[in-house]
Amino acid sequence: xxxxxxxxxxxxxxxxxxxxxxxxxxxxxxxxxxxxxxxxxxxxxxxxxxxxxxxxxxxxxxxxxxxxxxxxxxxxxxxxxxxxxxxxxxxxxxxxxxxxxxxxxxxxxxxxxxxxxxxxxxxxxxxxxxxxxxxxxxxxxxxxxxxxxxxxxxxxxxxxxxxxxxxxxxxxxxxxxxxxxxxxxxxxxxxxxxxxxxxxxxxxxxxxxxxxxxxxxxxxxxxxxxxxxxxxxxxxxx
Amino acid sequence: xxxxxxxxxxxxxxxxxxxxxxxxxxxxxxxxxxxxxxxxxxxxxxxxxxxxxxxxxxxxxxxxxxxxxxxxxxxxxxxxxxxxxxxxxxxxxxxxxxxxxxxxxxxxxxxxxxxxxxxxxxxxxxxxxxxxxxxxxxxxxxxxxxxxxxxxxxxxxxxxxxxxxxxxxxxxxxxxxxxxxxxxxxxxxxxxxxxxxxxxxxxxxxxxxxxxxxxxxxxxxxxxxxxxxxxxxxxxxxxxxxxxxxxxxxxxxxxxxxxxxxxxxxxxxxxxxxxxxxxxxxxxxxxxxx
Numbered sequence: 001x002x003x004x005x006x007x008x009x010x011x012x013x014x015x016x017x018x019x020x021x022x023x024x025x026x027x028x029x030x031x032x033x034x035x036x037x038x039x040x041x042x043x044x045x046x047x048x049x050x051x052x053x054x055x056x057x058x059x060x061x062x063x064x065x066x067x068x069x070x071x072x073x074x075x076x077x078x079x080x081x082x083x084x085x086x087x088x089x090x091x092x093x094x095x096x097x098x099x100x101x102x103x104x105x106x107x108x109x110x111x112x113x114x115x116x117x118x119x120x121x122x123x124x125x126x127x128x129x130x131x132x133x134x135x136x137x138x139x140x141x142x143x144x145x146x147x148x149x150x151x152x153x154x155x156x157x158x159x160x161x162x163x164x165x166x167x168x169x170x171x172x173x174x175x176x177x178x179x180x181x182x183x184x185x186x187x188x189x190x191x192x193x194x195x196x197x198x199x200x201x202x203x204x205x206x207x208x209x210x211x212x213x214x215x216x217x218x219x220x221x222x223x224x225x226x227x228x229x230x231x232x233x234x235x236x237x238x
Numbered sequence: 239x240x241x242x243x244x245x246x247x248x249x250x251x252x253x254x255x256x257x258x259x260x261x262x263x264x265x266x267x268x269x270x271x272x273x274x275x276x277x278x279x280x281x282x283x284x285x286x287x288x289x290x291x292x293x294x295x296x297x298x299x300x301x302x303x304x305x306x307x308x309x310x311x312x313x314x315x316x317x318x319x320x321x322x323x324x325x326x327x328x329x330x331x332x333x334x335x336x337x338x339x340x341x342x343x344x345x346x347x348x349x350x351x352x353x354x355x356x357x358x359x360x361x362x363x364x365x366x367x368x369x370x371x372x373x374x375x376x377x378x379x380x381x382x383x384x385x386x387x388x389x390x391x392x393x394x395x396x397x398x399x400x401x402x403x404x405x406x407x408x409x410x411x412x413x414x415x416x417x418x419x420x421x422x423x424x425x426x427x428x429x430x431x432x433x434x435x436x437x438x439x440x441x442x443x444x445x446x447x448x449x450x451x452x453x454x455x456x457x458x459x460x461x462x463x464x465x466x467x468x469x470x471x472x473x474x475x476x477x478x479x480x481x482x483x484x485x486x487x488x489x490x491x492x493x494x495x496x497x498x499x500x501x502x503x504x505x506x507x508x509x510x511x512x513x514x515x516x517x518x519x520x521x522x523x524x525x526x527x528x
Contacts, residue, residue, distance in 0.1 A: 052416060077418035089413035091406050102406050105399060106418040154417060 092136030103153030253484020254384025259461030278458030313433025469521025
């Protein structure tokens with residue numbers, strides 16, 4: 001497959017001795033967005049954690065053609081994989097601005113970083129208002145915006161989002177997904193999105209992978225009609 | 239009155255030493271939730287190293303600078319080689335490692351340099367500064383050095399990207415790795431900084447308490463009392479606590495309990511704080527949702 005920013009073949013992942021993923025195959029197109037769907041406990045979060053090297057994994061993982069399965073979490077991040085983890089991973093005791101500066105930690109292009117600060121403040125003006133505030137005092141939605149902004153400051157080749165809608169009010173979710181769609185469409189940032197809310201994710205994504213108990217049950221373009229049926233079967237069991 | 243001011247001044251001078259030792263303890267505590275019991279002996283060993291250099295005829299400040307750098311590297315090395323393997327071990331294993339380290343450095347210093355008490359040079363020789371009589375030149379200089387260290391450390395953590403990354407790594411290691419911070423190295427650098435700060439504390443304390451392999455045992459205890467008093471998770475509190483303990487123990491020693499038992503003042507402070515206000519004066523009370 002050419003033009004893929006991320007290619008995954010035969011991905012196995014383990015929590016201690018327990019195997020949680022069994023030979024997962026999927027890809028994210030350059031500039032595209034792939035949604036990982038599935039019921040609770042299917043292995044969506046596990047997939048992202050395996051890709052980031054936070055848990056033990058085997059298989060062929062290529063970022064822009066380069067194998068990354070043997071690299072450490074830090075090294076993968078430095079190659080441009082920005083992982084917004086579940087629970088948002090906020091540095092709660094640091095200020096909003098310090099959180100963002102950490103996103104740009106490995107970059108040395110000061111001018112570009114300053115531009116990116118302006119860019120994320122453009123997307124999320126509320127963060128600009130609160131830049132000196134301690135991040136732990138932000139609301140859940142604001143913390144999600146902060147986590148996405150921190151990831152964007154890494155100038156990612158691939159943005160991985162773990163349930164950006166989790167625990168948020170519907171209006172906030174709509175706003176965040178509108179902005180994610182803009183980032184994907186206008187800036188061409190490739191995305192891999194884990195979502196419980198399948199219809200939200202399918203609106204944003206051009207491809208979808210359905211995971212059932214650690215295996216890919218289905219994968220393909222997200223717009224096909226069949227996707228809906230398979231998703232419903234997987235979530236609801238009929 | 240003059241005698242009282244003099245006691246106050248020498249208390250503040252030693253208090254500065256306690257303050258920066260307490261800061262070294264807090265630095266490692268914040269990153270690992272462990273108290274490095276070997277901090278004092280590491281500082282003592284660094285001080286002997288500096289003494290050796292001056293004994294070889296090196297000018298004081300060159301010996302000082304080289305000692306700080308070597309101590310930093312030594313701290314990094316200790317973390318990488320000795321402490322790292324126990325990162326996932328139970329707390330007690332790490333505590334044993336620290337105690338072992340302190341015994342090793344104590345014995346090593348005795349073996350290399352002997353157990354006899356030695357003079358240590360001060361760069362702040364000569365008549366008291368500003369013509370005042372209450373404070374010797376070394377006491378004035380030592381206080382200044384302590385304050386300079388506190389300010390430099392503050393500026394480092396507050397204003398540099400590396401300092402920010404170290405704070406981030408201490409708070410949230412996983413998120414730090416996800417933005418590309420090499421968390422393991424941050425911890426090693428923390429040990430290096432703590433060792434370097436300890437070396438400065440040792441070199442400032444040695445002209446007062448004299449150089450011998452056990453010189454830092456009392457200092458570490460006072461530093462620990464200072465850290466507990468100010469709040470062991472708060473660098474400012476710890477530094478303040480260090481100064482407060484220095485002044486208190488000196489005044490108590492001079493006027494209340496006598497100098498023979500003034501070490502027990504430190505113990506009383508530790509026990510008192512832990513009973514009445516376990517988080518310290520400026521510490522954060524930890525409230526956990528269960």
